[in-house]
Amino acid sequence: MRRIQVIIREVADATSDQATELATFDLPATDVAALQPETALDQLATTTHTVGTQILQRLLQAQWDVVDASLIAAERRRLSPPCPSWPTGTPT
DSSP: OOOOEEEEEEESSTTOOOEEEEEEEEOOOOOGGGOOTTTHHHHHHHHHHHHHHHHHHHHHHHHHHHHHHHHHHHHHHHHSOOOOOOOSSOOO
């Protein structure tokens, strides 16, 4: 039976093919025989809403992690003292 899967991946940059998988979500299989015609759409919508909320939570967390890491790196660069340069020639 076919299934639907949503994968959240982080790609280092636009030219890279390497990606880190952050999360995988499998939508639960639907037992078509158990669906009642009167409530089938409601049942499917409820399942989609529940899984969709989980996906969005993880997606937002991943986005916040990227922004947070970027801000931390910028602050570290700002607070780090400049490195002294070696004078001309080699140190002894």
